[in-house]
Amino acid sequence: MKSVIVPSVQSPPSMLKLHDFCNRALTGKVLCIENMSNAPIALNEGAVAPRSALAVSIAEPTLAPGKVTTAYLVSQIGR
Numbered sequence: 001m002k003s004v005i006v007p008s009v010q011s012p013p014s015m016l017k018l019h020d021f022c023n024r025a026l027t028g029k030v031l032c033i034e035n036m037s038n039a040p041i042a043l044n045e046g047a048v049a050p051r052s053a054l055a056v057s058i059a060e061p062t063l064a065p066g067k068v069t070t071a072y073l074v075s076q077i078g079r
Helices: none
Strands: 014-022 026-034 055-058 068-076
Touching: none
Parallel strands: none
Antiparallel strands: 014 026, 026 068, 055 068
């Protein structure tokens, strides 16, 4: 008999862009993130923002099932 490791499958969080802000150099985004899974999830900058982001803030980084949080992203224009 062969052992098989099966990774747990978790629903990704649902993300909805609420607002865009920009000026000549920077762009900002406000995201609404909902945990669609049956288990708590831990959000981090890499999960919600591109690597080129200058700043990321997640209001509630640990999200219980069915709960919603807000994330704020700032990036340079063109990146």
